[in-house]
Amino acid sequence: MELVHSYENPSLLKRLSAVDWGYALLVLAAAAYTFVLYGDVLDYYEKLILAGAALGLVALGWFWKPWRAFFPASGALALAGVSLYHGDLGRAQTAFWLKYALSSQSAIMWMCTLFFLATAVFWVGLIRRSDTLQKMGSGLTWSAALLGLTGLFVRWYESYLIGSDVGHIPVSNLYEVFVLFCLITALMYLYYEAKFAARQLGAFVLLVITAAVGFILWYSFDRQAHEIQPLIPALQSWWMKIHVPANFVGYGSFALSAMLGIAELFVLRDAQRAETAGDEAQPGWFARRLPSADVIDEMMYKAIAVGFLFFTIATILGAMWAADAWGGYWSWDPKETWALIVWLNYAAWLHIRLVKGWRGAPLAWWAVIGIFVTSFAFLGVNMFLSGLHSYGGL
Amino acid sequence: MKTSKRQAGFGSSLFELLSSMRFAIGLLTILAIASVVGTVLKQNEPYPNYAFEFGPFWFRVFEALGLYDVYHSAWFLVILTFLVVSTTLCIVRNGPGFIKEMKGYRDKASNVSLQAMKHSVELDGNIKPEKLAAYLSAQGYRFKVRERDDGATLFAAKKGAANRLGYFFAHIAMVVICIGGLLDGNLPLKLGELIGKVVPETRDIPQSQIPEPSRLSAGNLSFRGNVTIAENRSADVIFLNAGNGYLVQELPFIVTLKKFYVDYYSNGMPKLFASDIVVTDKKTGKETPAKVKVNHPLIIDGVAIYQASFGDGGSPLQLKGWNLAQPAMAPVMLRGTSLASQPLTANGRDYQLEFGELRVFNIESMGGEAGGEKSFSERMHDAREVKHEKALKNVGPSVTFKLRDAQGQAREYQQYMAPITQDGADYLVSGVRSEVAKPFQFLRLPLDDDGKLDTFMRLRAALLDPALFDQIAARTTAKAMQSQAISPAMQQQFQSSVKWVLARFAQGGFNGLETFLDDRVPADKRQAVAQTYVKILQGAVVDVMEVAQARAGVKPLTPDAKHYRFLLDSLVGVSSLHDYGSPVFLQLTGFEQVQASGLQMTRSPGKNLVYLGALMLVIGIMLMFYVREVRLWVLCYGDKVRVAMSSNRHSRDLDRDFARHTESLNQLVRDA
Ligand code: HEM
Helix, strand or coil: CCHHHHHCCCCHHHHCCHHHHHHHHHHHHHHHHHHHHHCCCCCHHHHHHHHHHHHHHHHHHHHCCCHHHHHHHHHHHHHHHHHHHCCCHHHHHCCHHHHHHHCHHHHHHHHHHHHHHHHHHHHHHHHCCCHHHHHHHHHHHHHHHHHHHHHHHHHHHHHHHHCCCCCCCCCCCHHHHHHHHHHHHHHHHHHHHHHCCCHHHHHHHHHHHHHHHHHHHHHHHHHCCCCCCCCCHHHCCHHHHHHHHHHHHHHHHHHHHHHHHHHHHHHHHHHHHHHHCCCCCCCCHHHHHCCCHHHHHHHHHHHHHHHHHHHHHHHHHHHHHHHHHCCCCCCCCHHHHHHHHHHHHHHHHHHHHHCCCCCCHHHHHHHHHHHHHHHHHHHHHHHHCCCCCHHHCC | CCCCCCCCCHHHHHHHHHCCHHHHHHHHHHHHHHHHHHHHCCCCCCHHHHHHHHHHHHHHHHHHCCHHHHHHCHHHHHHHHHHHHHHHHHHHHHHHHHHHHHHCCCCCCCHHHHHCCCEEEEEECCCCHHHHHHHHHHCCCEEEEEECCCCCEEEEEEECCHHHHHHHHHHHHHHHHHHHHHHHCCHHHHHHHHCCCCCCECCCCCHHHCCHHHEECCCCCCEEEEEEEECCCEEEEEEEEECCEEEEEEEEEEEEEEEEEEEECCCCCEEEEEEEEEEEECCCCCEEEEEEECCECEEECCEEEEEEEEEECCCEEEEEEEECCCCCCCCEEEEEECCCEEEEEECCEEEEEEEEEEECCCEEECCCCCCCCCCHHHHHHHHHCCCCCCCEEECCCEEEEEEEECCCCEEEEEEECCCEEECCEEEEEEEEECCCCCCCEEEEEECCCCCCCHHHHHHHHHHCCHHHHHHHHHHHHHHHHHCCCCCHHHHHHHHHHHHHHHHHHHHHHHHHHHHHHHHHCCHHHHHHHHHHHHHHHHHHHHHHHHHHHHHHCCCCCCCCHHHHHHHHHHHHHHHHHCCCCCCEEEEEEEECCCEEEEEEEEECCCHHHHHHHHHHHHHHHHHHHHCCCEEEEEEEECCEEEEEEEECCCCHHHHHHHHHHHHHHHHHHHHC
């Protein structure tokens, strides 16, 4: 009998299914087509980024299976939107599908609506301990993310309709990165939700997304911030394309971990109450509904680990960009300095957990405080401090 | 963490402290707090700003603490140094243990110790060594087989040793990055200042007169400074910020600015800043032409040249000087250069005319959208629209200047060259302020049909000329009689009123009239009297204009609404010139733009070290997070097989792995 064989850890390639290969082919074909269409206007670095993005997307799809459906679906929606424009931006107000669904702003407004709905459904699901409702919550979160990504893709195209010199990837101002933040936080949550079978946490995580959505709506309706502006010279750099998304993976996972921290604190509080009451059979309201503190704790650690890695990379990319744009890789500009503070904060968190072996409430509190430090680096610096990063202002 | 053999003594306890996690976390916290200080207080501002903000006492305290340049202050550098030391010692302390861990298989583990592990189980039966070996290899483990004296066989397996490698990468990276940063920092300069070899210059004197202790040779290892070069000029030094003063850094080459460009998008936002420069090597004379743009520096001789800022480089200006004290005098032509000073004599007094910057473009937002509440559908419409036509407008060139009198008092003026159209009429706009911190107060002088100031000035001359008032008053009165606005009985009184109002206005403008009202007229009547005065003035100004035109021999203005508005605007203009505070009105009529480009130049030999450290850091973090170090022991003795596992980090994954391996090994045992 060839038992040994069946115990083998099959290598990655052997574990891939036909769907994986199909997906990879699709992504590579799309990248190749992009290359044929725009190869002439892309510079050397942009070609590298295109190739890197294609490989990265393939890897992401192989690593996280739902991505294989999510990404192509969003791409298809975006292409449908783009094809409806016929090269005329004005059609966003006239063509039915653009007006109500697929123009970037409509898609983003749908994203906002769906996130609100998802939050509500998650909470009702949590209160009534209904798995069905929580599944619906996940479904709504998926669709919100889908429209968010579609909206960003279409916005990218729209920027080129405004002027060929105006066109740029939509990660250049506060409005755009807020959409990106919602999208990334939601997707990361969906990943961990499936991995830890912890759908009950959606109610908590979606709160931070809702807050961001509230900001987006205010920013758009009150400040007209959704207008596409051309790039000032300092932002005309291919570094921006990778620096900003990497940063937002960091911010997204720190936000996620803070919300998990809150959930964990509630569960721990319930556990403690049950203990003092001497009635362990009667866990509290949250403890009955949420996963165990251990599970949340581990999710929180995983989120911070990913966030720390990406934040490190983003800060390094930022330094390399600064070396091109401002004459030095580190200028102690307030944004840079706060990035360092955020980074030091989580470095200390990781040491305490991994080296000192702490768990539970102190680290959960720390993660919650972390989001305030992070928010200050993200928003506070733009609002209260001046520096070289002045374009992200409110 | 492993602690090495404890030895008594100060040295070893110091080592213990510095290399401890506690200390490291403390340092990270202090570093974070110290960094916050530097972001709250604006860094590297000119010292007088701080003195103004904090008052003399706190200014001195903060200066002593180095708060104006936190990140280069001695105490901040000390924190960084401690971090380097602490991390280094941490590596030294943990390193040997970790290396041993990476190499070793822990193949001396006894049954007892295996049994004591959290993940440990005993299986009944035997397992064939070849099968076990094949299984372990297939699972990606490396292992060592040890035959024990007691006849037992131990398979000590492990994988993921790279996790420990990650520790080395990440922590050595920190040291490497800090060393790179220190290389590029200004530590040598600080030391130089400390021993007095380097003395920052605080005076504003020509570059060539700056003494030797404030100059740094081209051989300087690392620097970062700025220089502003006007078009067709050259520079071979840059200026480094040094506390309250600056230092001069010699360059190994000469940089000549050929041309500076700014491009704008159609909405007025800047699109491109670029300089065409030529770099001439001082030794070889080799010339390198290049274009430097934002985000695209030129790297030459190990020095990187960046587009950092831009401005006026001293542009020749043409101005028309209207003597305000002698309104009938024809204007004189004047030449000047922006950013330069020149003497000016007006009406027997000496002034200093200090030109500021010439700005060729002035992009202004011309008011927002129409007000009013928007309906929901309008709001939705706007929310869908990613492109809005902004009311941005280029209002054309402007120049600022200060006019300083012999006592040193100065007022600042801002002159726009192009007419500014408001509600269909053209005006020349000029701003004035008595203090730099105040906003400009703008006055608008109406332009005539030819777009010139001449008609206004002619009117002004007549308005200020008492010799004409009798004639004017007579005309106005005659007209009033004709239109039966006044009765013949009032003629005399009306005529003297007109004259009186004109004289008052000539003395002090509308303010003069108001002062009179406040002094002489009871409060309840003021409103009515003021209205009468204004009416009289508005009627008389038509006649003033006619008289002025006739005197100059030009044909009268056609009486229409547009010209009437011109006259009313002129009254306001004449009135506000009373508070203008300048003996002359200098109208900007032409210029030749000479631009200047601000270039930043850096030499940072530590950069590559920092990048190397950054790469190591990322690799290290990835290894530490995503490679799990796992050990697996299989001890075969008699009819039993003990399986135990451990990992340097407890996690759920280990539980799962352990369950999986136990099950598989159980199969192997049964099959044996
Ligand atoms: C700014 C400085 C530092 C940074 C950014 C840093 C970063 C990290 C990171 C990201 C980890 C990974 C946690 C893990 O997954 O194992 C780690 C682990 C660790 N750090 Fe640091 N560290 C720094 C300074 C120090 C210092 C000064 C010490 C010495 C006391 C130290 C001791 C350790 C130890 C012992 C580990 C665990 C290694 C292991 O067990 O695999 N670190 N560090």
